[in-house]
Amino acid sequence: MSGHGLIEVKDLKKEFTLNTSGVASIKTALLWWRKRNAKKLNVLKGISFQVHPGECVAVVGKNGAGKSTLLSLLARVYKPTSGSIEIRGRMAPLLELGAGFHPDLTGLENIYFNGVILGLTREEMRARTDKIIEFSEIGDHINAPTRTYSSGMLARLGFSVAVHIDADILLVDEVLAVGDYEFERKCYAKIDEFRANGGTILFVSHQMDAVRKVADRCIWLKDGQIHRVGPPDFIIAEYEGRDLDLEEGR
Amino acid sequence: MIAELKELWRYRELLLVMVQRDLKIRYKNSALGFVWSFLNPLLTVGVMTFVYTNFIFKDQPNMGAYIMAAYLPFMFFQMCILDSAQSVLVAMPLIKKIYFPREILPLASIFSNFINLLLAFVIFFAYLLIRYFTNPVTFPIKATAVWLPVLLLITWALATGCSLIICALNTFYEDIKYIMGVLLYLLFFICPVLYFSEQVANSAINHSTNGLIYKIYNLNPIGYLCTAYKKILLDPITVTVRGSETAAADPMRWDYLGVAAVTSFAVLIFGYYTFNRLKWRFVERP
Numbered sequence: 001m002s003g004h005g006l007i008e009v010k011d012l013k014k015e016f017t018l019n020t021s022g023v024a025s026i027k028t029a030l031l032w033w034r035k036r037n038a039k040k041l042n043v044l045k046g047i048s049f050q051v052h053p054g055e056c057v058a059v060v061g062k063n064g065a066g067k068s069t070l071l072s073l074l075a076r077v078y079k080p081t082s083g084s085i086e087i088r089g090r091m092a093p094l095l096e097l098g099a100g101f102h103p104d105l106t107g108l109e110n111i112y113f114n115g116v117i118l119g120l121t122r123e124e125m126r127a128r129t130d131k132i133i134e135f136s137e138i139g140d141h142i143n144a145p146t147r148t149y150s151s152g153m154l155a156r157l158g159f160s161v162a163v164h165i166d167a168d169i170l171l172v173d174e175v176l177a178v179g180d181y182e183f184e185r186k187c188y189a190k191i192d193e194f195r196a197n198g199g200t201i202l203f204v205s206h207q208m209d210a211v212r213k214v215a216d217r218c219i220w221l222k223d224g225q226i227h228r229v230g231p232p233d234f235i236i237a238e239y240e241g242r243d244l245d246l247e248e249g250r
Numbered sequence: 251m252i253a254e255l256k257e258l259w260r261y262r263e264l265l266l267v268m269v270q271r272d273l274k275i276r277y278k279n280s281a282l283g284f285v286w287s288f289l290n291p292l293l294t295v296g297v298m299t300f301v302y303t304n305f306i307f308k309d310q311p312n313m314g315a316y317i318m319a320a321y322l323p324f325m326f327f328q329m330c331i332l333d334s335a336q337s338v339l340v341a342m343p344l345i346k347k348i349y350f351p352r353e354i355l356p357l358a359s360i361f362s363n364f365i366n367l368l369l370a371f372v373i374f375f376a377y378l379l380i381r382y383f384t385n386p387v388t389f390p391i392k393a394t395a396v397w398l399p400v401l402l403l404i405t406w407a408l409a410t411g412c413s414l415i416i417c418a419l420n421t422f423y424e425d426i427k428y429i430m431g432v433l434l435y436l437l438f439f440i441c442p443v444l445y446f447s448e449q450v451a452n453s454a455i456n457h458s459t460n461g462l463i464y465k466i467y468n469l470n471p472i473g474y475l476c477t478a479y480k481k482i483l484l485d486p487i488t489v490t491v492r493g494s495e496t497a498a499a500d501p502m503r504w505d506y507l508g509v510a511a512v513t514s515f516a517v518l519i520f521g522y523y524t525f526n527r528l529k530w531r532f533v534e535r536p
Contacts, residue, residue: 078534100344100347109274
């Protein structure tokens with residue numbers, strides 16, 4: 001955690017092709033050839049912003065505003081339709097905890113596997129496994145196949161791997177509520193520690209408390225565009241106020 | 251393409267772990283794990299050998315070895331394509347969440363099948379030696395067997411190229427794998443696994459076309475590879491030419507092997523290029 005993490009997004013656009021046929025096969029492609037109606041869906045319509053080293057930025061907005069698409073683009077799951085993303089430093093996406101776990105392998109084997117996907121070598125993982133197991137509170141179950149784990153255990157193990165790989169940037173998508181109150185507090189403590197060491201965070205949340213607690217700056221996405229940028233208190237007041245207006249208008 | 255290769259090299263550790271995971275899952279959960287994965291080819295070769303030595307090639311000694319020499323690489327080719335066709339679809343939940351070079355998924359299937367092929371050849375040589383010790387006539391392992399790594403490399407290139415193309419297509423059109431199942435089944439009969447390429451050369455239809463059929467036949471890269479494995483690993487066969495005459499067996503034709511090598515590496519480059527062009531759209535498939 002060196003405080004070098006930097007995200008720079010310039011005029012980012014993402015367009016999806018909506019397909020109504022449903023199944024991907026040659027048969028459907030042939031049958032639907034004349035009826036195909038490939039609709040284009042513009043999810044992100046050109047957004048630009050920067051996240052400076054050591055900063056924590058929250059992205060808020062309604063469902064369908066493009067928040068998760070933005071995070072997926074930053075995590076390089078999608079390729080942008082146009083525009084550019086520049087990322088400096090190692091990035092750990094916490095998009096869905098435990099997504100990379102194979103049910104037939106043990107917790108320990110999965111720790112290695114997950115760490116290597118996130119860009120570490122097995123050597124580096126070996127030095128971290130003890131800390132990861134301790135933080136996750138999995139205990140002796142670490143040698144059992146992960147198919148026997150509860151969803152809480154999976155989430156805890158996933159979070160534990162992601163915060164122990166010494167990333168410069170964390171991408172967080174609504175995952176801080178993993179497990180009980182005790183563990184949640186531990187997660188926040190870990191995030192504070194990460195920030196104190198100069199780590200950069202970009203996160204998406206519907207929980208305004210979490211945004212207020214952690215973020216330095218807030219980006220409000222609306223219909224695929226940046227609606228407002230500013231200090232969290234200011235933006236949240238307006239964001240929640242707008243929701244109130246809508247409800248009053250009904 | 252160079253940038254893609256560099257990226258792949260950066261993720262070599264992940265590929266290694268994926269292959270290990272693949273092999274571990276394959277051999278885990280059963281004490282017979284290792285034997286289990288060779289039971290199918292051993293049984294198949296056993297039955298074929300019984301049928302062919304007793305009913306069809308009655309005067310050809312050691313028919314089992316000839317079948318195995320070509321069947322093992324053909325099986326590898328087939329398993330690579332069928333395994334890797336599914337590899338991206340199976341990992342869809344993973345690749346929707348996290349980035350890594352997507353070609354690692356089919357490559358992991360290919361490499362673990364390749365390790366299986368190497369183990370299968372160990373069994374093949376063990377079989378030759380056991381036969382030799384029970385009936386010592388001539389030492390069965392020939393000097394030309396040093397060419398085996400070259401043949402394995404060409405087979406790997408061809409299998410990888412085809413697998414990458416099929417994997418990319420199957421991710422968008424899920425019925426490709428059924429079509430491939432049928433095509434590979436047919437390809438098996440076109441390749442000289444259960445018979446010898448000399449029989450094609452000496453067939454009536456080949457003579458009536460002035461050898462054209464044989465030339466075209468040998469242009470099939472996996473077909474000529476099957477022939478090449480038999481030729482470098484085993485003694486030349488005695489060919490019966492229409493009736494009772496016998497002719498000399500066709501020697502190893504390096505020009506046809508060269509054609510197979512060039513084709514294979516061209517397919518590899520084309521497959522890698524195609525896969526890389528399509529890989530970003532995998533997560534957006536309907």
